[in-house]
Amino acid sequence: xxxxxxxxxxxxxxxxxxDGVVRAVDGVSFELERGKVLGIVGESGSGxxxxxxxxxxxxxxxxxxxxxxxxxxxxxxxxxxxxxxQDFRGNEIGMIFQDPMTSLNPVYRVGDQIVEAxxxxxxxxKRHAKRRAIDLLKQVGIPNPESRVDDYPHQFSGGMxxxxxxxxxxxxxxDVLIAxxxxxxxxxxxxxxxxxxxxxxxxxxxSAVILITHDLGVVAEIADEIIVMYAGRVVxxxxxxxxxxxxxxxxxxxxxxxxxxxxxxxxxxxxxxTGAPPSLINLPRGCTFRPRCPHAFDKxxxxxxxxxxxxxxxxxxxxxxxxxxxxxxxxxxxRGEEEAA
Amino acid sequence: xxxxxxxxxxxxxxxxxxSLFPDGEYASLTSNPAQWAYHLILPWLVLAVLFIGFYGRxxxxxxxxxxxxxxxRTAKAKGLAPRRVLVKHVLRTSLIPxxxxxxxxxxxxxxxxxxxxxxxxxxxxVGQYAAQSINNFDLPPIMGVTMYGAFFIVLFSVLVxxxxxxxxxxxxxx
Amino acid sequence: MSSNGSTPLVEVRNVKKYFPVRKxxxxxxxxxxxxxDDVTFAVSEGxxxxxxxxxxxxxxxxxxxxxxxxxxxxxxxxxxGRSIGGLGARALRPLRREMQMVFQDPYASxxxxxxxxxxxxxxxxxxxxxxxxxxxxxxxxxxxTVGLSPEHYNRFPHEFSGGQRQRIGVARALALxxxxxxxxxxxxxxxxxxxxxxxxxxxxxxxEFRLTYIFIAHDLGVVRHVSDRIAVMYLGKLVELSxxxxxxxxxxxxxxxxxxxxxxxxxxxxxxxxxxxxLEGDVPSPIDPPSGCRFHPRCRYMTDICREVEPPLTDYxxxxxxxxxxxxxxxxxxxxxxxxxxxxxxxxADETATPTEPAGKESKPVPNP
Numbered sequence: 001x002x003x004x005x006x007x008x009x010x011x012x013x014x015x016x017x018x019d020g021v022v023r024a025v026d027g028v029s030f031e032l033e034r035g036k037v038l039g040i041v042g043e044s045g046s047g048x049x050x051x052x053x054x055x056x057x058x059x060x061x062x063x064x065x066x067x068x069x070x071x072x073x074x075x076x077x078x079x080x081x082x083x084x085x086q087d088f089r090g091n092e093i094g095m096i097f098q099d100p101m102t103s104l105n106p107v108y109r110v111g112d113q114i115v116e117a118x119x120x121x122x123x124x125x126k127r128h129a130k131r132r133a134i135d136l137l138k139q140v141g142i143p144n145p146e147s148r149v150d151d152y153p154h155q156f157s158g159g160m161x162x163x164x165x166x167x168x169x170x171x172x173x174x175d176v177l178i179a180x181x182x183x184x185x186x187x188x189x190x191x192x193x194x195x196x197x198x199x200x201x202x203x204x205x206x207s208a209v210i211l212i213t214h215d216l217g218v219v220a221e222i223a224d225e226i227i228v229m230y231a232g233r234v235v236x237x238x239x240x241x242x243x244x245x246x247x248x249x250x251x252x253x254x255x256x257x258x259x260x261x262x263x264x265x266x267x268x269x270x271x272x273x274t275g276a277p278p279s280l281i282n283l284p285r286g287c288t289f290r291p292r293c294p295h296a297f298d299k300x301x302x303x304x305x306x307x308x309x310x311x312x313x314x315x316x317x318x319x320x321x322x323x324x325x326x327x328x329x330x331x332x333x334x335r336g337e338e339e340a341a
Numbered sequence: 342x343x344x345x346x347x348x349x350x351x352x353x354x355x356x357x358x359x360s361l362f363p364d365g366e367y368a369s370l371t372s373n374p375a376q377w378a379y380h381l382i383l384p385w386l387v388l389a390v391l392f393i394g395f396y397g398r399x400x401x402x403x404x405x406x407x408x409x410x411x412x413x414r415t416a417k418a419k420g421l422a423p424r425r426v427l428v429k430h431v432l433r434t435s436l437i438p439x440x441x442x443x444x445x446x447x448x449x450x451x452x453x454x455x456x457x458x459x460x461x462x463x464x465x466x467v468g469q470y471a472a473q474s475i476n477n478f479d480l481p482p483i484m485g486v487t488m489y490g491a492f493f494i495v496l497f498s499v500l501v502x503x504x505x506x507x508x509x510x511x512x513x514x515x
Numbered sequence: 516m517s518s519n520g521s522t523p524l525v526e527v528r529n530v531k532k533y534f535p536v537r538k539x540x541x542x543x544x545x546x547x548x549x550x551x552d553d554v555t556f557a558v559s560e561g562x563x564x565x566x567x568x569x570x571x572x573x574x575x576x577x578x579x580x581x582x583x584x585x586x587x588x589x590x591x592x593x594x595x596g597r598s599i600g601g602l603g604a605r606a607l608r609p610l611r612r613e614m615q616m617v618f619q620d621p622y623a624s625x626x627x628x629x630x631x632x633x634x635x636x637x638x639x640x641x642x643x644x645x646x647x648x649x650x651x652x653x654x655x656x657x658x659x660t661v662g663l664s665p666e667h668y669n670r671f672p673h674e675f676s677g678g679q680r681q682r683i684g685v686a687r688a689l690a691l692x693x694x695x696x697x698x699x700x701x702x703x704x705x706x707x708x709x710x711x712x713x714x715x716x717x718x719x720x721x722x723e724f725r726l727t728y729i730f731i732a733h734d735l736g737v738v739r740h741v742s743d744r745i746a747v748m749y750l751g752k753l754v755e756l757s758x759x760x761x762x763x764x765x766x767x768x769x770x771x772x773x774x775x776x777x778x779x780x781x782x783x784x785x786x787x788x789x790x791x792x793x794l795e796g797d798v799p800s801p802i803d804p805p806s807g808c809r810f811h812p813r814c815r816y817m818t819d820i821c822r823e824v825e826p827p828l829t830d831y832x833x834x835x836x837x838x839x840x841x842x843x844x845x846x847x848x849x850x851x852x853x854x855x856x857x858x859x860x861x862x863x864a865d866e867t868a869t870p871t872e873p874a875g876k877e878s879k880p881v882p883n884p
Contacts, residue, residue, distance in 0.1 A: 089419065
């Protein structure tokens with residue numbers, strides 16, 4: 001049984017704004033084990049990024065209310081004092097972001113930024129830190145690391161920049177790497193490289209990865225377990241194969257259907273989910289997906305809990321339909337033959 | 342804070358009434374640097390106050406923009422102490438546009454823009470000289486001062502451009 | 516497909532677009548970005564041409580050159596048989612009603628200080644179409660057509676989501692009833708489920724308004740759904756031009772193979788079984804492109820000739836053209852019969868250098884059901 005590194009228990013993150021309370025994360029739970037990749041899939045407004053930022057303690061603010069726990073190596077990150085949280089950031093948990101161009105400071109050399117990350121947590125002199133930075137750049141596959149270490153971010157291409165960011169995030173050997181949409185801003189051939197890199201480094205550094213994305217294709221490749229988020233909640237959770245081959249949540253079917261599949265004949269019309277994600281200030285009553293669900297029925301006015309309704313243990317969902325009903329309509333829904341009124 | 346008001350008030354309170362600072366005199370730089378500085382502290386402060394409001398606003402605006410940039414988020418995610426994030430990442434980038442403004446303002450002041458300060462503190466500077474020449478319709482000094490001012494503005498513009506490239510590596514020729 | 520004898524709606528002939536790189540105190544031109552480097556193709560009325568490639572391949576630049584937001588540095592663009600490459604602003608103005616563009620970033624392409632009604636209605640005002648009342652009516656119709664409510668007439672862009680803003684952009688493009696719509700990555704910035712809605716919208720509008728599309732995208736999945744034919748670009752060159760389905764079942768140029776192979780498939784078992792071709796290195800700079808075949812430094816099948824000679828666009832039948840010395844999915848006998856297409860082949864390429872040595876393998880980077 002792999003070591004459990006992180007356990008998120010019923011996390012809530014609410015932002016108080018002028019328009020009301022934004023329930024960005026509304027009861028999310030999951031676990032992360034060493035050596036595994038957890039994929040968090042969702043669209044904008046699903047709360048996936050806020051969850052990730054909260055793991056790093058980057059959402060702490062006067063207007064933010066937290067509930068629940070994030071247990072990392074026995075300590076609750078939600079209530080951890082800020083100076084200790086600072087220690088953890090970069091050191092125990094590293095994070096890389098979506099756009100590597102804007103995520104690196106343009107006026108400092110790449111090497112210096114990596115050195116800064118190292119020296120923030122370890123007592124190393126500049127020369128040694130720079131040596132390590134060069135080694136890291138080599139590990140992430142940047143050619144000529146000795147000369148590239150002194151370059152500025154704008155002198156790197158998109159893929160190289162993302163590799164440099166990964167090097168920086170892993171510089172202090174964190175046990176958890178959070179990658180927030182790491183490939184969305186990159187070309188598709190470079191995406192493939194970066195995903196492969198993340199997979200390899202996870203083993204090299206013996207850490208765990210949380211991969212946040214809206215792209216189910218990416219997650220199909222390297223994730224072990226996947227959670228699907230919608231309107232701040234987890235609506236489905238399961239092992240990779242369970243999710244792709246026996247999904248129990250209509251929202252997931254909608255996502256699966258919306259992706260144009262190269263390996264299947266072209267449908268007449270792309271399956272899409274009608275409507276748009278709900279406002280996080282005024283969530284719909286009952287199941288949050290109900291207004292957009294082609295299979296909503298009266299029970300859906302009552303909010304479903306996240307439970308294991310299917311035979312496979314560990315596969316949870318938030319849908320009142322019976323397992324037989326789901327299996328009956330699922331394929332048609334994915335093909336786009338059923339859409340909400 | 343208009344210089345003629347603040348300058349007069351300051352001069353009256355601190356120099357005339359209390360003789361805390363010398364009044365109406367001038368010690369040249371070459372003869373006695375300490376005295377030179379001492380004599381000029383008041384005019385310096387008054388002139389500075391004139392610009393502080395403007396620069397403060399510009400800098401604040403820049404900082405508010407920079408703080409939301411992605412690289413600041415990365416800096417925090419690395420676990421850097423907040424002070425370091427503020428100084429090394431936010432301030433450094435926010436100051437860049439301020440540098441340009443400062444360079445040009447400095448040139449303008451050198452070229453005779455401090456005329457009001459000079460008048461209030463009775464210092465015989467370029468500004469006063471220019472004012473007098475205009476009063477007397479004395480053309481050559483006017484031309485001289487204009488050229489002098491123009492020279493400094495151009496010089497400082499170039500210096501600022503060069504300095505800017507030093508501050509922002511994206512602008513350097515590759 | 517282009518019927519014999521009738522003029523295509525848009526024709527791109529040996530179009531080049533270079534951007535000078537200036538250095539030094541006197542801004543001397545020290546190099547050029549060869550954004551688009553001798554591209555030729557034609558698009559028939561009612562057709563959708565998908566234009567794909569990665570960053571730096573020149574597809575966006577080409578799109579803008581076609582609608583004359585940019586002027587070609589060389590070659591020509593023809594619209595309805597008429598040359599428009601060298602026309603001045605005045606002569607172009609009436610043409611602008613016929614060609615419109617939809618942009619990628621729904622957050623940046625709408626003027627935040629204008630109301631939606633104005634954003635969509637202004638093109639009509641500028642071209643003096645209808646009076647105020649007629650314009651208003653038209654704008655409201657357009658809003659409905661793109662799936663928004665006519666009551667949104669007086670709102671500002673920031674009150675809408677990304678997908679809705681993109682619909683506003685489409686409505687604006689359609690205001691003047693153009694014949695050609697160039698869509699530059701219109702769905703890349705949108706969530707997956709909204710992307711699907713937008714793609715369906717584009718499909719419906721094409722039938723309703725009899726539109727011709729040039730659909731620029733980097734996502735091969737999206738492009739497949741909307742396109743009749745697909746053009747693949749790499750570093751300013753056209754490297755493959757094929758009927759849509761055939762590109763996926765029978766890619767000829769190794770770059771296309773790599774591109775297809777890189778597209779993730781949301782199916783874990785298939786994903787695992789697939790042979791993934793992960794290209795080494797980065798896309799080189801368009802300022803100093805590699806010699807010969809521009810893809811050679813990253814190509815698995817590269818040989819000496821690839822470094823030296825730029826391959827011509829060879830016709831493999833069924834309107835499928837590809838520029839490669841070692842084509843995939845082709846056997847040696849076929850190679851003996853193919854010829855280069857003089858119309859499409861760039862001047863810098865050697866027309867006589869049709870491939871003789873196939874890569875010798877059948878490649879299906881996309882697993883078939």
